[in-house]
Amino acid sequence: MVRLIVKFMGIPRQRTRIGQTEFNSSGRKLREVLREVGDFYNVVDVILTENEDVRPYARVLVNGRSFQFIGGMDAELHDGDAIALIYPWLGHEDF
Numbered sequence: 001m002v003r004l005i006v007k008f009m010g011i012p013r014q015r016t017r018i019g020q021t022e023f024n025s026s027g028r029k030l031r032e033v034l035r036e037v038g039d040f041y042n043v044v045d046v047i048l049t050e051n052e053d054v055r056p057y058a059r060v061l062v063n064g065r066s067f068q069f070i071g072g073m074d075a076e077l078h079d080g081d082a083i084a085l086i087y088p089w090l091g092h093e094d095f
Helices: 011-016 030-041
Strands: 002-010 020-025 059-062 082-087
Touching: 002 011, 002 030, 011 030, 011 082, 020 030, 030 059, 030 082
Parallel strands: 002 082
Antiparallel strands: 002 020, 059 082
16 A cells, blocks of 8 residues: 555646545556546546546646656555646536
C-alpha cells in the first residue's frame, strides 16, 4: 500500500470539488494508482482512454514532473508522492 497526495485541477477538480486529498492505494505503479483514483473519484474517463493511456489533453504530474519523464505508466510510486491530475477547462465537458 502506498500513501499519496492527489491534486485535482481543471475538470477533475470541478467534478470532485476537491483541490487536494490524501489517498491510500493498493497499487504501486502509476497505471494502477490512476485507475484506482479515477474510479474512486469518478474522473477515470477524464484522465484515461479506454486503453488506459493518458488522454491527449490530460496531464499527469508526479512530484511536479510529467509522468512521461519518470518511467511512464509503469513508474513506481512511493509513500508521500504527490500526483496532480489536470485536464484544462476548454469551455465544455465532453465526458
